[in-house]
Amino acid sequence: MTALAYTVAAATGSGGIVGLVLGLFGGGGSILAVPLLVYVVGIASPHVAIGTSAVAVAASALGNLVPHARGGRVKWRCAGVFAFAGVLGSLLGATAAKAMDGERLLALFGLVMIGVGLAMSRRRGAVGDSAVRLTWESAGRLLPMLIGIGFAVGLFSGFFGIGGGFLIVPGLVLATGIPLAYAIGTSLVGVVSFGAATAASYALSGLVDWTLAFFFVAGGLAGGWAGAALGARLAARKQALGLAFAGLVVVVGIFIVAKGFGAFFA
Numbered sequence: 001m002t003a004l005a006y007t008v009a010a011a012t013g014s015g016g017i018v019g020l021v022l023g024l025f026g027g028g029g030s031i032l033a034v035p036l037l038v039y040v041v042g043i044a045s046p047h048v049a050i051g052t053s054a055v056a057v058a059a060s061a062l063g064n065l066v067p068h069a070r071g072g073r074v075k076w077r078c079a080g081v082f083a084f085a086g087v088l089g090s091l092l093g094a095t096a097a098k099a100m101d102g103e104r105l106l107a108l109f110g111l112v113m114i115g116v117g118l119a120m121s122r123r124r125g126a127v128g129d130s131a132v133r134l135t136w137e138s139a140g141r142l143l144p145m146l147i148g149i150g151f152a153v154g155l156f157s158g159f160f161g162i163g164g165g166f167l168i169v170p171g172l173v174l175a176t177g178i179p180l181a182y183a184i185g186t187s188l189v190g191v192v193s194f195g196a197a198t199a200a201s202y203a204l205s206g207l208v209d210w211t212l213a214f215f216f217v218a219g220g221l222a223g224g225w226a227g228a229a230l231g232a233r234l235a236a237r238k239q240a241l242g243l244a245f246a247g248l249v250v251v252v253g254i255f256i257v258a259k260g261f262g263a264f265f266a
Helices: 003-025 029-041 046-070 076-098 102-120 139-160 165-176 180-204 210-233 235-259 261-265
Strands: none
Touching: 003 029, 003 046, 003 210, 029 046, 029 102, 029 210, 029 235, 046 076, 046 102, 046 180, 046 210, 076 139, 076 165, 076 180, 102 139, 102 235, 139 165, 139 180, 165 180
């Protein structure tokens, strides 16, 4: 196999893994995109890996948003405010990340993966008020939380080039009190917006490999369909599978931190 053929196959396969996880669990897969692009696909620059990952994250989230929107599980006004504030945070976070040493940024990303894996292992409840709407009457209560939490999550998402769904979902629940199913659907608007803003920032700096992004997204779409079909068959085992995936994220995070430990003291 030639180097080009391997790179294409690795990018497509890596995208398939991320898409499979997204389709199976409804989120979390994007946290694997950067380490897959660096250690499997072979992108030498962590910054290019993050920029390319952001393109893939935005595209995958857009594909996953459609069924949630059709099912009426998106609170569009809340999503709009949250996304607008988050995009501002994403642009600021991406600017800060590009100014940081790539190896140190990757090591920090490993720490984030450990935290995300531990957070994902916690079981989330499904209670909430599905009738919540952003209106003139509720604006005084909802707007400050939506803007504040949206900006903070966007800042984090832009800095690490990830979708941030694992933070957006609980953030929306905290800000609005909507049920988990609505928070997941609504969060995808933020993931698309944050990912697109981060991707645009990196693209303007020439830090996106568009060819690899294309194959990564193509693999992600195929993996997403497979994950959705598999999820329907394994519905009874999703909690156990989710815990296993959370453990995998922690292990990968530990590997990245151990590999780049010296970057913290460089």
